[in-house]
Amino acid sequence: MGNVRLVNTRGRVKRRGLRWASRREAMFDLALMLGVQATLVVVLWAPLHLHGPEGLLIQSACAFFLLFRRLTPLSVLFVMLASSVGMYFLGRWQPDLMAGMVGDLNQGWIVLAVPFAVYAALAYSPDRRRAWLMIAVIFLVATRPGDPVLLERLVGLVVILGISAALGHYVANLNERVQRAERQQHRLAEEARAEERVRLAAEMHDVVTHRVSLMVLQAGALGVTAKDPATRAAAEDLRAAGCQALEELRDLVGVLRSSPGDMIEDTVPPRAGGEAALPDFTELLSESESVGVPVHLDQRGNPALASPVVARTAFRIVQEALTNVRKHAPGAAARVTMRYEPDRVRLTVRNSMPTQRVDAALTASGSGTGLLGLRQRVELVSGTLHAGATEDGGFQVDATLPAYVPTRDEPSIPPQLPRVRGIA
Structure with a gap:
């Protein structure tokens, strides 16, 4: 994890409360x-x-x-x-x-x-x-x-102040035109991105969801017809995994179909027909400890405040961060901090300085786009992610996610939980 830099502040001159642009x-x-x-x-x-x-x-x-x-x-x-x-x-x-x-x-x-x-x-x-x-x-x-x-005095002041004022006014108008053009370009890019999201959602719904549904049905049929108990158990595991994959696909398709500017509800509505099991962080941490990465979990708040798509996004963040610790910081200890709040989820994965030599073959085995993919996944649910080296030689991944992400696939169900922001 140590050589990835997502934020480059080089060339910036910052002051307390003030700063130059460059x-x-x-x-x-x-x-x-x-x-x-x-x-x-x-x-x-x-x-x-x-x-x-x-x-x-x-x-x-x-x-x-x-x-x-x-x-x-x-x-x-x-x-x-x-x-x-x-x-x-x-x-x-x-x-x-x-x-x-x-x-x-x-x-x-x-x-x-x-x-x-x-x-x-x-x-x-x-x-x-x-x-x-x-x-x-x-x-x-x-x-x-x-x-x-004196005419000479008046002419001199008019020339000096007038030229300076005219230049300043011209530059201000020019900057305003540039900003309007940038806003227009940004709006067109957002529209194109929204159209691409809708297209991807349609393809995922029509192709991927259909194929996974067939796999679930075939696994269910195999579980009913098989005579071998081991085969029936394997078929049931496959059917359960397929159901969870369908639930995740449903969430992802719903998020893709939703506009990024949609209003986030004040409540966490229940989901119709039950919901797939949420990711198990304990199993993920145990898996990391089994390969020599000690992990301490500090979790506070009520996980039920987070919708399933947010919980699964948090799971992927922890999974990718711990994988990078194993690759780039051998011998380091990791700490996972999770804070469930009424309106957001704060997640931090921090590891200490590596104490062993990095395996070059293991480091080169990845695609090198793990953190970039995480950032895109977090932005998809309107969250933010920051990653960078720490002062003690370690690395930290810090993410803030909304507690609830509305999707257009969710039915309108009267909320059962009290409002958390007190908006009438």
Whole structure:
């Protein structure tokens, strides 16, 4: 089990509560921030010698927030708005400090990071109305109301802020069109998948179920006509196995015919005509222990809350996981944890670090698609499955399944159990 990786987080830069979509985006924002800082040093180098370094330090502090322009664009724009208001009052109370920040006191009073923050707020924020409001306030403050209006100052602010805002608005609209196209493509794929599910269900019902039914009938007839007790017992075992296979096929066909978005009922309805025996986990664990894999079972809750198709899916997960332990982690111990809750089933299979050498021939005997098949089987019943290495050198398979999966083959029977979610 040790060399299978289903989740690849390589190239992702994650932060607590925030994250960049990729490492490339993070590096670009870092380079942009450093580029603005370098530009500030070049532009304000002469005023720095005349008026001191305070203005450059304030500009650099504002530019630092560009590092988070994708993560919290409105917050960064608000910082720029606050800096513009602060510069307005600094220009009146501390002209020397203001000259150290902008160089030319006749120009608009904004920090160099403002155009980039304006672009980000419109391109990445879903609340563009608030972004436009803050941009308007920044423009108004930067024009220095109360001072003589200079055409050059107005034209400069319109060009700087207008181009940044127009680019941000264009990119936002472009992203929205891309997202709509992706949603449309996803919807078409879901429709095609649903049609394929229905086709597979029809083929299984018409071909496989028919053949298995014939086998069950022939086994029943053999059990009645055979004179040898051993033959009758074998025929009865074959008939019982066939009946259980028919029950599983019925569940699977019903799930395939159901839409993935169907509402899951609040109750676990009884099944008409009785139901096939549920999988025996004790026998499966004993089988693993007999071949040298010690397994500890921790089971809590009421298994009756899970419908048969869910119970059989859980059985297949445990079976495949323990098989992989035998193949890929010889000498390791395994622990199976099952939690039956009113609305879901939590299942975890975890093994320790292998203590023996891996048999290359045994490892190569499989198809290598066991976990992939499990994931597809779990998704078929609207569950989730995660698998990966643990910190202690072992491996863990963690699955969450709905307690009840409705199928279209199930008759409508008045529920006998109390509601478990309290929905009236």
